[in-house]
Amino acid sequence: MSENVTYFFYDLFQYLVNGLAQGSIYALIALGYTMVYGIIKLINFAHGEFYMIGAFIGFYCLVSGMPLWMAFPAAMIGAGLVAVLVEKIVYRPIRHAGRIPALITALGTSLLFQYLGQGVIGADPKAFPSAIAEKTYMLGEVIITRTQIIIMVVTFALMVILYWLVNHTKTGKAMRATSFNMNAAELMGINTNKIISFTFFIGAALAGAAGVLVGMYYNTAEPMMGLIPGLKAFIAAVLGGIGIIPGAVIGGLVLGVAENLVVGFWISTYRDAIAFAILILILLIKPAGILGKNRKEKV
Amino acid sequence: MFKNSTGKLLAYLALPFLLATGCVKEKKTETQTTTTTKAAAAPPSDEIVIGAVFPMTGAIATYGQESVNGIKMALDKINAEGKLTKKIRLIVEDNKGEPVDSSNAVRKLINIDNVHAIIGSVASSNTLAGAPIAQENQVPMMTPASTNEKVTETGDFISRTCFTDNFQGVVMAKFAKETLGKSKAIIIVDNSSDYSKGLAKVFSEEFKNMGGELLGNINEYTYTQKDTDFRSLLQKVKRTNPDVIFLPGYYTEVGLMLKQARQLGINVPFLGGDGWDSPKLQELAGPEAIKGNYISSHFSADDKDPQVQKFVQEYETNFKQKPGAMAALGYDGMLVMADALSRAGELSRENIKKAITATANFTGITGNITIDANRNAKKSAVVLETTPTGMVFKQKVNP
Numbered sequence: 001m002s003e004n005v006t007y008f009f010y011d012l013f014q015y016l017v018n019g020l021a022q023g024s025i026y027a028l029i030a031l032g033y034t035m036v037y038g039i040i041k042l043i044n045f046a047h048g049e050f051y052m053i054g055a056f057i058g059f060y061c062l063v064s065g066m067p068l069w070m071a072f073p074a075a076m077i078g079a080g081l082v083a084v085l086v087e088k089i090v091y092r093p094i095r096h097a098g099r100i101p102a103l104i105t106a107l108g109t110s111l112l113f114q115y116l117g118q119g120v121i122g123a124d125p126k127a128f129p130s131a132i133a134e135k136t137y138m139l140g141e142v143i144i145t146r147t148q149i150i151i152m153v154v155t156f157a158l159m160v161i162l163y164w165l166v167n168h169t170k171t172g173k174a175m176r177a178t179s180f181n182m183n184a185a186e187l188m189g190i191n192t193n194k195i196i197s198f199t200f201f202i203g204a205a206l207a208g209a210a211g212v213l214v215g216m217y218y219n220t221a222e223p224m225m226g227l228i229p230g231l232k233a234f235i236a237a238v239l240g241g242i243g244i245i246p247g248a249v250i251g252g253l254v255l256g257v258a259e260n261l262v263v264g265f266w267i268s269t270y271r272d273a274i275a276f277a278i279l280i281l282i283l284l285i286k287p288a289g290i291l292g293k294n295r296k297e298k299v
Numbered sequence: 300m301f302k303n304s305t306g307k308l309l310a311y312l313a314l315p316f317l318l319a320t321g322c323v324k325e326k327k328t329e330t331q332t333t334t335t336t337k338a339a340a341a342p343p344s345d346e347i348v349i350g351a352v353f354p355m356t357g358a359i360a361t362y363g364q365e366s367v368n369g370i371k372m373a374l375d376k377i378n379a380e381g382k383l384t385k386k387i388r389l390i391v392e393d394n395k396g397e398p399v400d401s402s403n404a405v406r407k408l409i410n411i412d413n414v415h416a417i418i419g420s421v422a423s424s425n426t427l428a429g430a431p432i433a434q435e436n437q438v439p440m441m442t443p444a445s446t447n448e449k450v451t452e453t454g455d456f457i458s459r460t461c462f463t464d465n466f467q468g469v470v471m472a473k474f475a476k477e478t479l480g481k482s483k484a485i486i487i488v489d490n491s492s493d494y495s496k497g498l499a500k501v502f503s504e505e506f507k508n509m510g511g512e513l514l515g516n517i518n519e520y521t522y523t524q525k526d527t528d529f530r531s532l533l534q535k536v537k538r539t540n541p542d543v544i545f546l547p548g549y550y551t552e553v554g555l556m557l558k559q560a561r562q563l564g565i566n567v568p569f570l571g572g573d574g575w576d577s578p579k580l581q582e583l584a585g586p587e588a589i590k591g592n593y594i595s596s597h598f599s600a601d602d603k604d605p606q607v608q609k610f611v612q613e614y615e616t617n618f619k620q621k622p623g624a625m626a627a628l629g630y631d632g633m634l635v636m637a638d639a640l641s642r643a644g645e646l647s648r649e650n651i652k653k654a655i656t657a658t659a660n661f662t663g664i665t666g667n668i669t670i671d672a673n674r675n676a677k678k679s680a681v682v683l684e685t686t687p688t689g690m691v692f693k694q695k696v697n698p
Contacts, residue, residue, distance in 0.1 A: 268520065
């Protein structure tokens, strides 16, 4: 009996570790969703593709022999620049056409990148080079790999930087102002186009970072890899309260942990079904998300 | 696939799927309503036209390219031997590994190119999409590599020159129990693949029949294609303490799973089917995790059989790489087709079909091929060991 209880706790902690690592990835992607939504109310479905692009930039950098400390920022900057271009070419011209055309355009952009990727890179999964020697650490019977620790640490660090950027810098202030009221922000002399570009850049750079981390974690990259994580990150953002930066993080972690607990203690066939049922339940109780506040429409 | 159903995913995934099933259904009703048999225009008489439908691009492109390499090598041999009085012209169509493109390719080969017969395809889902069209137009279609049971159930014009999943599952159950001497098995199933579920079922029945113990039931440990994180699933598997794990999946997920399993300290052998048989598996799993696992497949380049070695050498000189199972299957498929053509007499599609189904004891490099009453090939399988440098021949199992 006591042995079973010990096993139960070891397993529980193992699932939590796995869930936190996976959830950190969701959180990094969710941050971009939530920032873009917060600033121009656009659900940017192409966001998952920025993650894919980041993974491939990292892949080609590492394959060409670049060290990880160079490949990682290269992937972030590369993904960020692609996002800035997409915003300029695709989203900006239709920004005032309403939300549905923007949403459809985002879906189209997402498909464009997926199939462009399949055409240019090829659809078969690429084996991601192992940039660091993998090592496993045992805490009792709970196994933590070095990559898992790196993922959690990097995610945490990036989130702290983002928090500082948004809340304690002038650019951050301008971002918040643009998000509250774009016209008023413009009247105050803020170049909102620049701020929106910057928001896309930061969001996609985080997704690009997630792409490289995932490549290292699972040793694989392929053009369709952004589809499912992008979707899950979107849900994580909604769960945490879309538009709220800490909400995206909490949403991502909750989703990752919930999935792993369902797989561990229940049947993996129902992983997504049960994980999503939990999410629906949370949203029924708190429709604006975990950290969202139910505000009345301003009249 | 539908577990993740949201608007976005459905829009991506369901459309081609619906289109494919739509086409199949429409064709089926057509066959039911027309009482007279509807055959396409008779093929030309001055040459033999063979259509080939294979994935030359896309996710399983290496399978298609290898198959066509094998077919072309066989064609050279046939033309050199000169057993056939007419020349064979091969038309290769790319189905991109997609069911919709497969049915379109079959339709094009029949309606526009007026082929005598079709060879193809690799993935069972692709062959299943094209087969009803060939059947309806009464054009013989022979797949060298699709192992799903349902493929040849489409109709009497559809046949195959490889073994089926029923045989493969039995081979691996026997190997686990008798050769490796394992008694506590666990099965991890790819829930989105009929191939995987079929193999899992056969394996579990056979393993239990031989007195082995199956831990948990076969729907308990599952994953879905495109999953990348198997750690929690594997932790659960580890807790049941199996001495062998049967994992009938495709190499993309299997490679990742092997790697994660070794990290979690699971050191028992994994067994799989021909879905593992790709050089990508080694890349994805890495040199450590790949060691000490076994698969069943159609062919091994290490087989000491002189005929096999001759083929391997010729293939290497022609294409500068080692032939995989698909190359060997394509080669044998084309030779069986040519053999049937030489026995068919007057080259009507009906005669060609009869000649294909009458194939008996044809000595190929993937084994002795006899087409049975259900138009499936009875032939041997090989068990291969996965090593960092490739698959190594372990044993041959006869039906």
